[in-house]
Amino acid sequence: MLAATHNFADLVEDLDVRGYALIRTAADFGALTAAAERFGAHVGSASMGARLLEAQDSPDWLPRHTEQLDDIEPLQYFALGCLESAVSGGATCLYDGRLAASALVDTHPELVKVQITYATPWRPTIATHPLIVFDRDHGPVLRYRSALETNTVDGPLPPGITEAQMYGLVEAAVSVAVAVVHRWRPGDLLIVNNRVMIHARQPFVGTRRMVRYRFDDPHFKTVIIGQ
Ligand SMILES: [Fe+2]
Structure with missing residues (x-):
């Protein structure tokens, strides 16, 4: 199987440089989960949380966001696996938060003082993040979720x-930092470096x-890696 022989060193470099990487495997839950687990083992993750997301006809964009901003330290990696692509639409859009942050620092340097507190309707955790984080390895990076009522600008x-x-x-x-519009095929496993990328999802028709x-989500562990 492709995923079993994937060169994980290249893949981790892709995640560092490009901010995302793709594995192709069989379009079933077991194969996608096995590929995700092998990746997790390679990067030293202790656990992962797998959740089936099934939806029909969504006329709305999923707002642009860094995953899990209600935690002090957002996840480093998450992945999306495709079992069935929509009839139309449903692409995952990835934006390079380094590019967006650099542009903002150049044009509106005063925005580096902005902080936003993020909550969710489904968990009691909240956290405050600078809009622009200065990452040791990547320089300025945008950490962001589009305006929602659970955002509070501090x-x-x-x-x-x-x-x-x-x-x-x-x-x-x-918008000008779009890195990829990923159109899904069943069997795709798209891994995202959540510390540098922002993601969103197009509206879609169909299932x-x-x-x-x-x-390494501290709140959600369905697989203990390596067991
Ligand atoms: Fe997300």
């Missing part, structure tokens, strides 16, 4: 810039069946 916003304008500036920077894997 400021300080630059003088003369409203919250709506701030979101507008960030969305524009994210879309995916599996999401979170590596």
Whole structure:
């Protein structure tokens, strides 16, 4: 099987440089999960949480976001596996948070002081993050979720810039940092470096069946890796 022989060293380099990597395997839960687990073992993850995501006809975009911003330290990696692609739409869009952050630092350096507190409707955890994180390996990186009622801007916003304008500036920077529009095929396992990339999902028509894997999620462990 392809996934079994994948060169994980190249794949980890892809995740570091490009921010994402793709494995092709069989389009069933067992094969996708086995491939995700092999990746997790390679990068030293102790556990992963697998969740089936099945939905029908979604007319809305999933807002752009860094995964799990309600935790102090967002996950480093998550992966999406495809069991069944939608009839149309449903692509996962990845944006390079390094590119978006660099553009914002150049044009609106005062935005580096902005902090946003993120909550979710489904968990009591909340966390505050700088809009732009200065990562040791990657430099400035955007850590972000589009405006939702569970976002609270803690400021300080630059003088003369409203919250709506701030979101507008960030969305524009994210829009020009699009790295890939990943159109799904059953058997795709797309791994994302969540510390550098922001993701979103197109509207879609038809049934879309995916599996999401979170590596080292402290709240959700369905697979203990290596056991
Ligand atoms: Fe997500």
